[in-house]
Amino acid sequence: SIIKDIENLHFELKYPSKKFSKIYDMILKINDSTMNKVKISLFILNIQEIDLSFQKNVHIGSIFIDSSVKKIADSAFSECSSLTEISLPSSMTFIGRNYFNSFSSLKKVFIPSSVTLIDDLAFSNCSSLVKIIIPNTVEKIGRYCFSECKSLINVYISSNLKIIPIGAFRGCSSLKEIKIPSSVNTIEEEAFSGCLSLKEIVIPNSVKLIGDNAFSICMAVSKVIMPSSLKSIGSCTFYGCSSLKFVSIPSSINSIGDKAFFGCSSLNEIIIPSSIKSIGEKAFPEETTIINK
Numbered sequence: 001s002i003i004k005d006i007e008n009l010h011f012e013l014k015y016p017s018k019k020f021s022k023i024y025d026m027i028l029k030i031n032d033s034t035m036n037k038v039k040i041s042l043f044i045l046n047i048q049e050i051d052l053s054f055q056k057n058v059h060i061g062s063i064f065i066d067s068s069v070k071k072i073a074d075s076a077f078s079e080c081s082s083l084t085e086i087s088l089p090s091s092m093t094f095i096g097r098n099y100f101n102s103f104s105s106l107k108k109v110f111i112p113s114s115v116t117l118i119d120d121l122a123f124s125n126c127s128s129l130v131k132i133i134i135p136n137t138v139e140k141i142g143r144y145c146f147s148e149c150k151s152l153i154n155v156y157i158s159s160n161l162k163i164i165p166i167g168a169f170r171g172c173s174s175l176k177e178i179k180i181p182s183s184v185n186t187i188e189e190e191a192f193s194g195c196l197s198l199k200e201i202v203i204p205n206s207v208k209l210i211g212d213n214a215f216s217i218c219m220a221v222s223k224v225i226m227p228s229s230l231k232s233i234g235s236c237t238f239y240g241c242s243s244l245k246f247v248s249i250p251s252s253i254n255s256i257g258d259k260a261f262f263g264c265s266s267l268n269e270i271i272i273p274s275s276i277k278s279i280g281e282k283a284f285p286e287e288t289t290i291i292n293k
Contacts, residue, residue, distance in 0.1 A: 012041045067091040095122045134158045164191045182206045228252045251275045
């Protein structure tokens with residue numbers, strides 16, 4: 001009965017502190033599976049570095065880190081399976097590789113405006129993450145940094161980002177819309193591949209290069225508008241976009257890669273401008289009517 005009362009407890013604790021040590025020691029000493037339901041909101045204050053002390057801590061539900069912290073160790077919070085919310089400090093300038101990779105319970109993250117870099121795989125496989133705001137101070141995000149975030153619905157992308165890298169949002173199957181800022185000049189391979197709920201793609205005039213498979217298997221997309229700054233459409237760029245009905249190909253395009261629109265079964269017709277000199281194998285579905293302009 002004591003355990004039954006304890007299992008619903010929620011503690012707000014400062015770290016480091018004697019209170020934290022006492023309560024956490026108590027939780028560890030009571031060897032019962034119900035203790036896994038005890039949750040801690042952790043406020044990390046007045047230390048310069050976070051080491052590996054919190055790894056595999058199943059009780060931490062939320063973490064708030066103050067600006068005294070200058071460094072967070074790689075994998076500092078790995079296997080904190082109950083962590084749903086984290087607020088990063090204003091002293092932080094980058095989010096490292098794999099920092100929050102596969103945090104399946106994480107729903108909310110605050111990224112401060114001091115951050116300029118989010119590295120490879122930083123939030124990959126955060127399957128409960130619903131919203132992310134990448135502040136305008138961020139100039140670079142890494143490969144696959146938000147890939148397979150299957151609950152992600154809303155994304156704000158920094159207006160200072162120049163490249164959306166390989167696989168950045170690959171497999172974000174709940175993402176319904178994306179606004180690509182006019183600062184972006186390159187969308188790399190698989191950047192939005194497998195975004196199954198994405199309905200419309202508007203590529204700004206700043207974009208000069210789109211990599212292979214960049215928007216492949218975006219099965220809900222019905223409309224694509226491409227800019228006059230674009231020179232080519234790569235292989236499999238829109239492969240498998242089975243709901244795609246309208247595509248505007250600008251006269252700046254001179255080549256279309258292999259299977260660029262293959263599997264776009266709703267694309268009844270497409271107008272090809274006279275500027276196009278090269279069309280790859282199976283670039284369009286066999287049933288699509290090609291109109292040469």
